[in-house]
Amino acid sequence: xxxxxxxxxFSNPRNVGEIKDADGVGEAGNPVCGDIMRxxxxxxxxxxxxxxxxxxxxxxxxxxxxxxxxMVKGKTIAEAEKVTNRAVAEAxxxxxxxxxxxxxLAADALHKALDAYRQxxxxxxxxxxxxxxxxx
Amino acid sequence: MERIYLDHAATxxxxxxxxxxxxxxxxxxxxxxxxxxxxxxxxxxAIDESREKVARLLGAADFREIIFTGSGSxxxxxxxxxxxxxxxxxxxxxxxxxxxxxxxLNTCKHLEKYGFTVTYLPVDKYGMVAPEAxxxxxxxxxxxxxxxxxxxxVGTVQPIAEISKIVHEKGVLFHTDAxxxxxxxxxxxxxxxxxxxxxxxxxxxxxxxxxxxxVKKGTRLSRLIHGGAQERQLRAGTENVAGIVGLAKALELxxxxxxxxxxxxxxxxxxFINELMSRIDRxxxxxxxxxxxxxxxxxxxEFVEGESILLILDLKGIxxxxxxxxxxxxxxxxxxxxxxxxxxxxAHGSIRLSIGRENTKTQLDYVCGVxxxxxxxxxxMSPLYQARARKERSV
Numbered sequence: 402x403x404x405x406x407x408x409x410x411f412s413n414p415r416n417v418g419e420i421k422d423a424d425g426v427g428e429a430g431n432p433v434c435g436d437i438m439r440x441x442x443x444x445x446x447x448x449x450x451x452x453x454x455x456x457x458x459x460x461x462x463x464x465x466x467x468x469x470x471x472m473v474k475g476k477t478i479a480e481a482e483k484v485t486n487r488a489v490a491e492a493x494x495x496x497x498x499x500x501x502x503x504x505x506l507a508a509d510a511l512h513k514a515l516d517a518y519r520q521x522x523x524x525x526x527x528x529x530x531x532x533x534x535x536x537x
Numbered sequence: 538m539e540r541i542y543l544d545h546a547a548t549x550x551x552x553x554x555x556x557x558x559x560x561x562x563x564x565x566x567x568x569x570x571x572x573x574x575x576x577x578x579x580x581x582x583a584i585d586e587s588r589e590k591v592a593r594l595l596g597a598a599d600f601r602e603i604i605f606t607g608s609g610s611x612x613x614x615x616x617x618x619x620x621x622x623x624x625x626x627x628x629x630x631x632x633x634x635x636x637x638x639x640x641x642l643n644t645c646k647h648l649e650k651y652g653f654t655v656t657y658l659p660v661d662k663y664g665m666v667a668p669e670a671x672x673x674x675x676x677x678x679x680x681x682x683x684x685x686x687x688x689x690x691v692g693t694v695q696p697i698a699e700i701s702k703i704v705h706e707k708g709v710l711f712h713t714d715a716x717x718x719x720x721x722x723x724x725x726x727x728x729x730x731x732x733x734x735x736x737x738x739x740x741x742x743x744x745x746x747x748x749x750x751x752v753k754k755g756t757r758l759s760r761l762i763h764g765g766a767q768e769r770q771l772r773a774g775t776e777n778v779a780g781i782v783g784l785a786k787a788l789e790l791x792x793x794x795x796x797x798x799x800x801x802x803x804x805x806x807x808x809f810i811n812e813l814m815s816r817i818d819r820x821x822x823x824x825x826x827x828x829x830x831x832x833x834x835x836x837x838x839e840f841v842e843g844e845s846i847l848l849i850l851d852l853k854g855i856x857x858x859x860x861x862x863x864x865x866x867x868x869x870x871x872x873x874x875x876x877x878x879x880x881x882x883x884a885h886g887s888i889r890l891s892i893g894r895e896n897t898k899t900q901l902d903y904v905c906g907v908x909x910x911x912x913x914x915x916x917x918m919s920p921l922y923q924a925r926a927r928k929e930r931s932v
Binding site for chain 1: 841
């Protein structure tokens with residue numbers, strides 16, 4: 402049912418964990434559906450220098466989170482924003498059809514993390530807030 | 538890698554002693570049982586003997602009360618649709634429970650499209666139907682009550698004999714889906730007192746593709762499959778002779794060896810549950826602690842999702858199943874667990890391990906270790922576990 406790439410990322414997930422002083426945190430999914438993905442990013446010079454994830458969910462949910470972190474680590478924000486859920490699924494050699502919607506939300510979580518970064522960054526440059534934390 | 542099979546509630550391997558008695562009916566004794574010649578008569582004889590054996594083993598009053606079908610699901614369909622259509626003049630109300638197998642639930646839902654009304658009784662936190670709730674639900678339009686003997690997911694065994702008395706006081710027919718209990722726990726038709734009972738061979742080490750419906754003498758039933766006069770005109774189609782012979786043999790073995798297997802499975806089950814509970818925190822046993830199927834272990838591990846546990850188990854050579862949505866093919870987790878009041882997130886983290894004849898205690902110890910490690914690894918990854926840990930630290 403799952404490709405080798407999915408099983409590889411499920412068995413040895415990359416970049417699991419959290420970043421205590423993250424510049425942005427984004428979350429997608431909900432526990433009712435059985436999938437929650439949380440992505441933490443560290444940004445320097447408009448580039449993702451570190452990324453970690455925590456995921457509650459099925460094999461596909463864990464594998465998509467893991468491969469996404471590999472796909473965007475070291476990339477600029479602009480590049481990372483172009484990564485779609487579909488691209489994540491394709492990088493894994495495809496997902497079973499019923500997993501495409503409920504368990505393939507890692508890119509959504511990433512985009513939310515980047516949005517959170519942008520919000521705090523804007524506030525910071527405007528000098529209106531002294532807190533750059535985007536953790537809600 | 539050695540495989541450890543722990544999904545006996547889904548299906549069981551066919552006992553070699555059963556395969557042996559089936560084999561001649563594929564080759565030597567191949568005649569159509571409807572034929573009047575010797576080859577046909579031999580097949581007919583095998584079916585008749587099997588029917589008598591099954592009737593005797595279940596405690597039926599007459600061998601003609603056993604109708605062979607193609608599966609347990611077909612037996613459920615025949616029982617419910619059969620009674621519904623044959624008794625349409627008397628009423629249109631059916632009572633069942635919210636935790637039935639889909640063979641029952643979806644048959645009831647289908648009948649609702651044709652003017653039948655169905656009451657889906659709730660269950661308590663153990664998955665138990667209250668006998669008094671059945672009494673209260675019966676109206677003068679009720680024609681059938683259908684309640685499973687034991688639940689396939691959580692293993693809860695219902696008080697069928699007690700409910701049977703209530704249903705019959707009201708003059709209503711009573712069907713039980715006994716697919717999980719026949720050959721697994723002591724069962725006698727006279728004690729249960731039901732009018733119809735479904736069973737399936739592959740759940741008790743018989744072959745797949747064959748089941749049976751017990752239909753008490755005098756119960757009016759409409760057929761589902763139209764054609765020849767097989768099975769008292771209730772189920773057309775050339776009989777699955779080898780399958781029927783296999784079903785009867787498997788039932789004979791299961792009942793003869795029931796006591797020994799049963800006590801061993803109960804011991805293993807309780808040992809396994811205790812081990813899990815003592816070695817892993819935040820584990821919940823689903824179903825009744827004692828009124829449950831001998832080999833059934835159904836547990837929820839909080840903060841993790843069932844399918845990912847199954848994948849870890851499979852990688853370590855272990856086969857089990859889950860009530861998570863990801864394995865059901867729908868977006869919702871198990872309807873049984875939700876009906877018992879579990880939250881969606883806890884239901885998603887449930888797995889069922891059903892122990893069988895060939896499992897050993899050493900295997901169970903190994904599985905327990907794999908679960909302990911696997912659940913810990915998934916919790917490390919889980920944002921829910923992280924949030925809970927933080928909350929508990931701050932209290």
